[in-house]
Amino acid sequence: MTQTGPVLGIETSCDETGIALFDGDRVDGDSGLLAHALYSQIDMHAEYGGVVPELASRDHMRKLPLMIEQMLKECGQTADHISALAYTAGPGLVGALMVGGAVAAGLSAAWDVPLIPVHHMEGHLLAVMLEDDAPVFPFVALLVSGGHTLLVDVQAPGRYKILGQTLDDAVGEAFDKTAKLLGLGYPGGPALAKLAQTGNPETIRLPRPMVNRPGLDFSFSGLKTAVYTTLMELGNDEACHADLARAFEEAVVETLQIKCRRSMEQTGAGALVVAGGVGANQRLRAGLQELADKHGFTVHYPRPEYCTDNGAMIAHAGWLRRHQPQTSRSVIAKARWSLEDLEAI
Ligand code: KG4
Ligand code: ZN
Numbered sequence: 001m002t003q004t005g006p007v008l009g010i011e012t013s014c015d016e017t018g019i020a021l022f023d024g025d026r027v028d029g030d031s032g033l034l035a036h037a038l039y040s041q042i043d044m045h046a047e048y049g050g051v052v053p054e055l056a057s058r059d060h061m062r063k064l065p066l067m068i069e070q071m072l073k074e075c076g077q078t079a080d081h082i083s084a085l086a087y088t089a090g091p092g093l094v095g096a097l098m099v100g101g102a103v104a105a106g107l108s109a110a111w112d113v114p115l116i117p118v119h120h121m122e123g124h125l126l127a128v129m130l131e132d133d134a135p136v137f138p139f140v141a142l143l144v145s146g147g148h149t150l151l152v153d154v155q156a157p158g159r160y161k162i163l164g165q166t167l168d169d170a171v172g173e174a175f176d177k178t179a180k181l182l183g184l185g186y187p188g189g190p191a192l193a194k195l196a197q198t199g200n201p202e203t204i205r206l207p208r209p210m211v212n213r214p215g216l217d218f219s220f221s222g223l224k225t226a227v228y229t230t231l232m233e234l235g236n237d238e239a240c241h242a243d244l245a246r247a248f249e250e251a252v253v254e255t256l257q258i259k260c261r262r263s264m265e266q267t268g269a270g271a272l273v274v275a276g277g278v279g280a281n282q283r284l285r286a287g288l289q290e291l292a293d294k295h296g297f298t299v300h301y302p303r304p305e306y307c308t309d310n311g312a313m314i315a316h317a318g319w320l321r322r323h324q325p326q327t328s329r330s331v332i333a334k335a336r337w338s339l340e341d342l343e344a345i
Helices: 042-046 053-075 094-111 120-130 171-181 188-196 221-234 238-267 282-295 312-320
Strands: 007-011 016-022 033-040 084-090 115-119 139-144 149-156 159-165 271-275 298-300
Touching: 007 053, 007 094, 007 312, 016 053, 016 312, 033 053, 033 312, 042 053, 053 094, 084 094, 084 120, 084 312, 094 115, 115 120, 115 312, 120 139, 120 149, 120 271, 120 312, 139 238, 149 238, 159 238, 171 188, 171 221, 171 238, 188 238, 188 282, 221 238, 238 282, 271 282, 282 298
Parallel strands: 007 084, 084 115, 139 271, 271 298
Antiparallel strands: 007 016, 016 033, 139 149, 149 159
């Protein structure tokens, strides 16, 4: 069994097949990242207006073995070099997780190396450590994707406290559903953001959900309903769609700003890390930067390709947890899994 060497990470929790090789003892690579590859299923799911779980699992199964073979060939590594297999064990679509887990378990048996289950959200919130301007611990992480909206107090790798989370729709989900109401394609976030650029922010004002209550939880389903109601009132006047998109974006950004400000005050942290697909939103980035400048903290993002789902964050988190492998090769696949249930590293 190889004791040192890169960890091969596998991500299949939703609609991206991601793989990577990470070795924290190697400083000659890109922060220890030796190789990575990503295949997005978005085009396949777009036809259905959202992710179809069964199709996601099948496509991961089709792509994963070939992608691993090709990545190893391209970076000149062989099975002998790999020290462990890390895979996303949740939270996510169980069928899709099972594919990544089964491939990881099979390779770990064939190559006689340990098998490491990784929490998808831990992958996201530690991905910023791959950047040159990584913040020091502790920091607050805002995770905003199609499946999650979380504010996390990150004391150290493995030590997490959930400060707030969504009680219903995730913020990315709200973007996608609102975009659908406005007749835009999937995924709706980027399309809605583009339409909002031409909208007038003064015409329509939507509610800022849950900002008048204390605490750090979110709720975005009412905002989507407010868009629907406004759309019904306006009739199908397409000229108003851009204004409505802008009003929606303004409401989301201000809500996130308010909750981020509260969490920075509550924890006294000096840095905010933002990860997840919605972190690509330019108006959100500008809004959080404005907040940071005003309140004297810094904001950090993983580079765009490691902000959305990817294998690099799983290989990296797997490497950090390389001393905590599974005791059997039974695949773990959890639809739900709290960050607070993780062991300290
Ligand atoms: O992290 P991610 O790629 O996948 C997971 O959900 O795990 O996030 C995808 C989400 C989608 O809901 C998409 O609409 C949203 O991120 N998104 C955006 C933007 N780019 C992606 N939302 C708002 N503005 C954007 N520019
Ligand atoms: Zn994700």
